[in-house]
Amino acid sequence: MKKTKFILLSILCLHMICAIMVNIAGLNFEKIKNYKEKINPLGKLITSLAGGIKVSQTMNHIMAFYSVYSGTNKGDEFYSPNVPSSIIDFSYIANGKPINIPLFSSEAKIKFVTATLYLESYFRKTALRNQILKSISLRIFSIDSTIQKLDINISINEVKPLASYQDQKQIINRLFIPGFVITRRH
Amino acid sequence: MIDFLNNFLFQYNNHIKREIASKAICLCVIIHISVLIPDIYNLLSSHGLIDAGIQNSFIFSTDPRLSWIVGPLMKLGVSESVSILAIVCVYMLSLLCVIFGYARLICSFFALFLHVMILDSTYLYGYGADYIETFLLFINLFLNIDAIVNVGKGNIINSFAFRLLQIQLFIIYFFSGFGKAMGTDWWNGNAIWFMMNTYGNLYLKDISVILSSYPFFFKISGWLIMIMELLYPILIMFKKTRKTAFFFMVAMHLAIAFIMKLYFFGAIMIVFNIIAFGEIFKINKKVIEFAIWFDEKILSKPKFEVNVKTQNQ
Numbered sequence: 071m072k073k074t075k076f077i078l079l080s081i082l083c084l085h086m087i088c089a090i091m092v093n094i095a096g097l098n099f100e101k102i103k104n105y106k107e108k109i110n111p112l113g114k115l116i117t118s119l120a121g122g123i124k125v126s127q128t129m130n131h132i133m134a135f136y137s138v139y140s141g142t143n144k145g146d147e148f149y150s151p152n153v154p155s156s157i158i159d160f161s162y163i164a165n166g167k168p169i170n171i172p173l174f175s176s177e178a179k180i181k182f183v184t185a186t187l188y189l190e191s192y193f194r195k196t197a198l199r200n201q202i203l204k205s206i207s208l209r210i211f212s213i214d215s216t217i218q219k220l221d222i223n224i225s226i227n228e229v230k231p232l233a234s235y236q237d238q239k240q241i242i243n244r245l246f247i248p249g250f251v252i253t254r255r256h
Numbered sequence: 257m258i259d260f261l262n263n264f265l266f267q268y269n270n271h272i273k274r275e276i277a278s279k280a281i282c283l284c285v286i287i288h289i290s291v292l293i294p295d296i297y298n299l300l301s302s303h304g305l306i307d308a309g310i311q312n313s314f315i316f317s318t319d320p321r322l323s324w325i326v327g328p329l330m331k332l333g334v335s336e337s338v339s340i341l342a343i344v345c346v347y348m349l350s351l352l353c354v355i356f357g358y359a360r361l362i363c364s365f366f367a368l369f370l371h372v373m374i375l376d377s378t379y380l381y382g383y384g385a386d387y388i389e390t391f392l393l394f395i396n397l398f399l400n401i402d403a404i405v406n407v408g409k410g411n412i413i414n415s416f417a418f419r420l421l422q423i424q425l426f427i428i429y430f431f432s433g434f435g436k437a438m439g440t441d442w443w444n445g446n447a448i449w450f451m452m453n454t455y456g457n458l459y460l461k462d463i464s465v466i467l468s469s470y471p472f473f474f475k476i477s478g479w480l481i482m483i484m485e486l487l488y489p490i491l492i493m494f495k496k497t498r499k500t501a502f503f504f505m506v507a508m509h510l511a512i513a514f515i516m517k518l519y520f521f522g523a524i525m526i527v528f529n530i531i532a533f534g535e536i537f538k539i540n541k542k543v544i545e546f547a548i549w550f551d552e553k554i555l556s557k558p559k560f561e562v563n564v565k566t567q568n569q
Contacts, residue, residue, distance in 0.1 A: 071408065071409065071412065074409050074412055074413070075262075075265075075266060075412065078265070078266070078412070078413065078416045079261075079265070081420075082265070082416075082420065082423070085420065085423075085424075086423070086427075089424065089427045090427065093427065093431040096431070096435070097431075097434075097435060097438065108439055108440045108441065109438055109439060109440070110438060110439065110440055110443070112437065112438055113437075113438030113439060116438055117438075134316060134318075135318070138316075138319055138320075138372060138376070139368065139372055139390070139394060140390070140391060140394045141387045141388065141389070141390030141391030141392075141393075141394060142387075142391065142424075143387070144382075144384075144387045145431065145435075146427065146428040146429075146431045146432050146435075147431055147432060147434075147435030147436075148384065148432050148435075149436070149447065149451070150432065150434075150435030150436040150438065150439060150442070151435055151436065151437075151438040151439025151440075151441075151442075152439040152440065152441040152442075152446075152447065153441050153442075153446070153447040153450040153451055153454075154450070154454065155446070155450050155454070156454070157454050171305065172298055172305075173295045173298060173299075173305075174294040174295055175291050175292060175294055175295055176517070176519075177288070177291045177292055177519070177520055178291075178292055178294075178295035178298070178299060180383070180517065180518065180520075181292075181299065181378070181381035181382075181383065182305065182381065184380070184381055184382070184383045185305075185306055185380040185381050198310075201310055202306055202310060202380075205305065205306050205307045205310060206305050206306065208303070208307075209298065209303065209304060209305045212303065227454070229449070229450050229453040229454055231446050231449070232444075232445055232446050232449040232468060232471055232474055233444075233471075235449075235468055236468060236471070241453055241461070241465070242453070
């Protein structure tokens with residue numbers, strides 16, 4: 071019994087270390103660096119402290135392995151420290167008509183939206199962004215052979231903060247960007 | 257301290273039945289993957305919407321991925337789509353075997369491994385629900401170890417598994433609240449305002465416009481969510497506040513499911529809460545005693561006496 075309890079206690083310690091470290095790393099994530107003006111003094115203190123925590127290479131490997139199989143490899147800071155005030159919509163236009171992404175279930179569509187959120191965070195990394203958009207276009211081209219050219223447009227809907235809505239009575243700022251034109255290469 | 261830890265981790269018997277917890281986890285995961293089957297090729301294949309090469313660039317080289325199985329199968333002449341479908345079928349079959357109690361431990365292991373494999377291969381599509389499912393399938397391993405160990409060890413491991421579930425919930429909610437407390441939106445009411453207007457449907461946007469005349473509504477809602485998440489580990493441990501904390505979180509996940517249309521995330525979190533703290537649904541001992549007394553004294557007792565007399569008497 072003692073051996074069993076010892077093994078279980080070790081698992082608990084590893085689990086707590088992994089979960090807490092991943093969450094602390096999450097607090098210092100890129101999104102916080104990008105939105106420094108929307109972090110309060112407590113947030114600034116925590117981010118600077120979290121940035122100073124260093125873990126040895128071996129411990130990092132153990133944690134990475136354990137966290138993948140225990141589902142603790144992603145932090146739990148949902149919609150924090152702030153909620154995104156804008157949504158980026160991608161629209162795909164072929165032969166002058168908008169086309170739908172070839173997904174049937176609403177759950178698959180949610181997963182696709184999740185992927186486009188990554189696209190938003192890596193929006194400035196043009197190489198990766200173009201790689202993803204090229205991959206989506208290739209799939210659309212392979213499903214419908216009549217499509218020769220695909221226009222990907224981006225619309226950014228930015229919701230105004232509550233205080234400025236009370237003054238101006240306008241919720242959303244819309245910005246349309248003609249994005250990318252992808253053509254089929256024969 | 258050692259006695260407290262021993263009792264807390266290894267002597268916890270007030271949890272819901274192991275079988276119910278394990279079956280509920282597997283059923284949720286089966287429903288989730290079943291819903292995705294029509295889109296499985298678009299999501300999982302190397303030529304899917306976001307190809308495997310891009311997905312794999314986000315994960316470690318040691319992380320399991322579908323190409324570990326699909327690659328060798330393709331060399332044997334099995335097409336990619338058939339291989340992917342076969343993997344998904346084995347995954348679902350493993351979950352069904354756990355539900356029906358056939359080779360529970362091995363099937364739990366397969367289910368977890370294949371789940372991680374599918375999730376890693378679709379890294380960019382993965383969101384909260386998928387990672388919570390990974391954790392629940394990990395716990396499912398512990399819940400099924402009793403198939404190969406004696407009753408005493410089985411009880412200790414079950415107790416530990418339910419405590420680990422609870423501890424993970426503490427960590428999830430605490431860090432979720434802590435992260436929110438670091439920003440400005442959850443303090444000034446903008447968070448709920450943005451949520452209603454970015455994720456909500458037209459009705460919800462109309463409601464937000466009406467409520468904009470009462471900005472304190474947005475502030476109080478934001479504070480309440482932040483405070484409840486931060487204090488969840490404390491509130492859920494005390495009997496007096498346990499039910500309030502539990503039902504607040506269930507209500508919050510229902511709102512997330514319907515406002516943000518994250519139905520599976522909402523559902524899996526509610527199931528997670530029920531498995532971790534299902535004890536609050538257990539009927540009070542006094543109610544059971546009363547029911548037994550009622551059954552014995554009132555229901556079993558004939559309401560009138562029957563006097564049978566034959567004609568000869």
